[in-house]
Amino acid sequence: MQPQIILLKEGTDQSQGKGQLISNINACAAVVDSIRTTLGPRGMDKLIVNPRGQATISNDGATIMKQLDIVHPAAKTLVDIAKSQDAEVGDGTTTVVLLCGELLNQTKKFIEDGVHPHAIVRAYRKATNIALAKINEMAVKIDKSNPTELRNILEKCAATSLNSKLIHQQKDFFSKMIVDAVTSLDPLLPLDMIGIKKVTGGSLEESLLVKGVAFKKTFSYAGFEMQPKKYNNPKIAMLNIELELKAERDNAEIRVDNVAEYQKIVDTEWNILYEKLDLIVKSGAIIVLSKLPIGDVATQYFADRDIFCAGRVTEDDLKRTMKGCGGAIMTTAHDLNDSVLGTCELFEERQIGGERYNLFQGCTQAKTVTLILRGGSDQFLEETERSLHDAIMIVRRALKHDAVVAGGGAVELEISKCLREESRSVASKEQLFLAAYAKGLEIIPRQLCDNAGFDSTNILNKLRARHAEGGKWFGVDVTNEDIADNFAACVWEPAVVKINALTAASEAACLILSVDETIKSPRAGQDYSQGMQQPGMAGRGRGRPM
Numbered sequence: 310m311q312p313q314i315i316l317l318k319e320g321t322d323q324s325q326g327k328g329q330l331i332s333n334i335n336a337c338a339a340v341v342d343s344i345r346t347t348l349g350p351r352g353m354d355k356l357i358v359n360p361r362g363q364a365t366i367s368n369d370g371a372t373i374m375k376q377l378d379i380v381h382p383a384a385k386t387l388v389d390i391a392k393s394q395d396a397e398v399g400d401g402t403t404t405v406v407l408l409c410g411e412l413l414n415q416t417k418k419f420i421e422d423g424v425h426p427h428a429i430v431r432a433y434r435k436a437t438n439i440a441l442a443k444i445n446e447m448a449v450k451i452d453k454s455n456p457t458e459l460r461n462i463l464e465k466c467a468a469t470s471l472n473s474k475l476i477h478q479q480k481d482f483f484s485k486m487i488v489d490a491v492t493s494l495d496p497l498l499p500l501d502m503i504g505i506k507k508v509t510g511g512s513l514e515e516s517l518l519v520k521g522v523a524f525k526k527t528f529s530y531a532g533f534e535m536q537p538k539k540y541n542n543p544k545i546a547m548l549n550i551e552l553e554l555k556a557e558r559d560n561a562e563i564r565v566d567n568v569a570e571y572q573k574i575v576d577t578e579w580n581i582l583y584e585k586l587d588l589i590v591k592s593g594a595i596i597v598l599s600k601l602p603i604g605d606v607a608t609q610y611f612a613d614r615d616i617f618c619a620g621r622v623t624e625d626d627l628k629r630t631m632k633g634c635g636g637a638i639m640t641t642a643h644d645l646n647d648s649v650l651g652t653c654e655l656f657e658e659r660q661i662g663g664e665r666y667n668l669f670q671g672c673t674q675a676k677t678v679t680l681i682l683r684g685g686s687d688q689f690l691e692e693t694e695r696s697l698h699d700a701i702m703i704v705r706r707a708l709k710h711d712a713v714v715a716g717g718g719a720v721e722l723e724i725s726k727c728l729r730e731e732s733r734s735v736a737s738k739e740q741l742f743l744a745a746y747a748k749g750l751e752i753i754p755r756q757l758c759d760n761a762g763f764d765s766t767n768i769l770n771k772l773r774a775r776h777a778e779g780g781k782w783f784g785v786d787v788t789n790e791d792i793a794d795n796f797a798a799c800v801w802e803p804a805v806v807k808i809n810a811l812t813a814a815s816e817a818a819c820l821i822l823s824v825d826e827t828i829k830s831p832r833a834g835q836d837y838s839q840g841m842q843q844p845g846m847a848g849r850g851r852g853r854p855m
C-alpha cells in the first residue's frame with residue numbers, strides 16, 4: 310500500500326483543473342450580469358443600499374462595483390479593472406467589465422473542449438495588439454490650433470459622456486459649463502482645482518460656475534451682518550488661529566485670593582486677543598479667513614473696521630483659496646505681510662437658494678473654478694456630481710490626448726471586422742481564438758441595443774454589412790432604432806478610453822485564464838476577504854498571550 314502524503318492542513322479546500330477555470334469564468338459572468346444593463350445612453354440605474362442603510366443610485370460601473378463588496382477571489386479582478394479604469398481615464402468603466410466578461414465567456418467552449426488556456430492567452434494577447442494598432446490607425450486627431458473649433462469638439466465630447474446619464478436632458482447646458490471649467494484651469498489641468506458644491510433646491514439650470522473659489526458661509530456671531538460683503542481686489546489673510554476668548558475654566562486651573570488678581574488675568578486674556586486682532590488689521594488684510602473659530606469680540610472688532618471675517622472654514626476650502634489666491638496659511642498673527650496675504654479680483658457674499666455663499670472670483674495665482682450644483686434631492690445631486698466628474702475627465706483627456714474615435718459600438722465593430730479578416734490568414738487553431746475575440750467585442754453594440762430595447766440581432770446584422778462596405782464609423786443610433794454614422798452624429802469618445810478599456814479587459818481575461826487552482830486554507834475559507842489571518846494564529850486574538 311502507498312503511504313498517503315499529507316501536504317496541506319486538514320480542511321483545506323483545493324479545487325483545480327478545468328472545473329475550477331469554468332467556475333471562475335461563471336463567477337465573472339455573474340458580476341457582469343449585475344451591471345450589463347447600465348451601459349450606454351439608455352442604460353438603467355442601480356439602487357444599492359449599503360449595510361448602514363445608505364442608498365446610492367448610480368449608473369457608473371466603478372461606483373456600482375465598489376459598492377457590491379464582491380468576495381469571490383477571481384471575480385474581484387473585475388472590480389480592480391473597473392477601479393483602475395476609473396482612476397486612469399475616468400470613463401468606460403462599464404465597458405471594461407463587460408468586455409472582460411464577454412472575452413472570458415467566449416473561451417468557455419474551448420476550455421470545455423480541453424484546449425489549453427495558454428493557447429488562448431497567446432492568441433488573445435496577439436488580438437489585443439492588433440486591436441490597439443487598429444484604434445491608433447483609426448483615431449482622428451483633434452486640431453488644437455483653432456480655439457473655436459477645439460471648443461466645439463470638447464463640448465461634443467462632454468455631451469457624449471452625459472448622454473447616458475440622468476442629466477442627459479440638460480447636457481447642452483452642462484457641457485458648456487464643463488468646458489468653461491476645464492479650459493480655465495492651468496495647462497496641467499489639476500482635478501483638485503475644480504471644486505463641486507451642492508445646494509439642494511432650485512432647478513438644474515440654476516447651477517452656476519464660479520471662476521474662483523466658493524464656499525458656504527460659515528457659522529458667524531453677532532456683528533457679522535455689519536461687515537461689508539463685497540470687495541474689489543481685497544487682501545486676504547488665511548489663518549489657523551483661534552480668535553476667541555475662552556472661559557477660564559477651559560484653559561487651566563489658577564488659584565487667586567483677591568479680585569484684583571483675577572481682574573489682571575482677565576485683562577491679559579483680552580490684551581492677547583486685541584494684540585492679535587490689531588496685528589491682523591495693521592497687515593492691511595480686509596478679508597480674514599480662519600480654520601478655527603472667530604468669536605463674537607473679534608467679529609465685532611472686524612465689523613467696526615469694515616473687515617470681513619469667516620471662521621471654521623474647512624481645510625479643503627482654505628487650501629483651495631490659498632492655491633487660488635496665493636499667500637499662505639499662517640499659524641501666527643505676527644509677520645503678516647503682503648507675501649503671505651492672498652488676493653483676488655472680486656469677493657462677494659451671495660444668496661444661492663437657501664444658502665449664502667462666499668465667492669472669490671478672478672483668482673490671481675493658480676486658476677481654480679467651483680461648480681455650484683442645484684437640484685431637487687441629495688441623491689439626485691450626488692448622481693449629477695458623479696456624471697459631471699465623468700464628463701470632466703473626458704474633456705481633460707481630450708485636451709491632453711488629441712485623438713477621438715466614434716462611440717456607440719462603431720470602433721468595436723470595426724476592430725472586430727479587422728480581427729476576423731486577420732484570423733482568416735492564420736492557419737493554426739489560433740484562427741478560432743482570434744475569431745472568438747472578435748465576437749467578444751460585439752458585446753458593446755449588442756448590449757447598447759438590448760438596453761435600448763432594440764432587436765440586437767437585426768441591428769448587428771445591418772452594422773456588420775455596413776462595416777464590410779467600408780462604413781467604419783457606423784454604430785448604433787439609440788434615438789431612431791437604427792444604425793448611423795456616429796462620427797457625423799458626434800458620438801465621440803477619446804481614443805485613450807477605448808485603448809485603456811481593451812488593454813485592461815484582455816489583461817484581466819488572460820489573468821483569470823491562467824489560474825487553474827484555488828487553494829483555500831481552512832481559516833481564510835470562512836471569509837475570503839479577510840484572508841490576512843494566519844491559520845497558526847487561530848484562537849489568539851489581539852492582546853491575548855501567545
Ligand code: ADP
Binds near residue numbers: 404405
Ligand atoms: P461606461 O461606464 O463604460 O462609460 P456608459 O454607460 O457611459 O458606460 O456607456 C458608454 C457607451 O455608450 C459607449 O460605448 C458609448 O459609445 C455609448 N454611447 C454614448 N452615447 C451614445 C449615443 N448617443 N449613441 C450611441 N451610443 C452611445
Ligand code: MG
Binds near residue numbers: 401473
Ligand atoms: Mg460613460
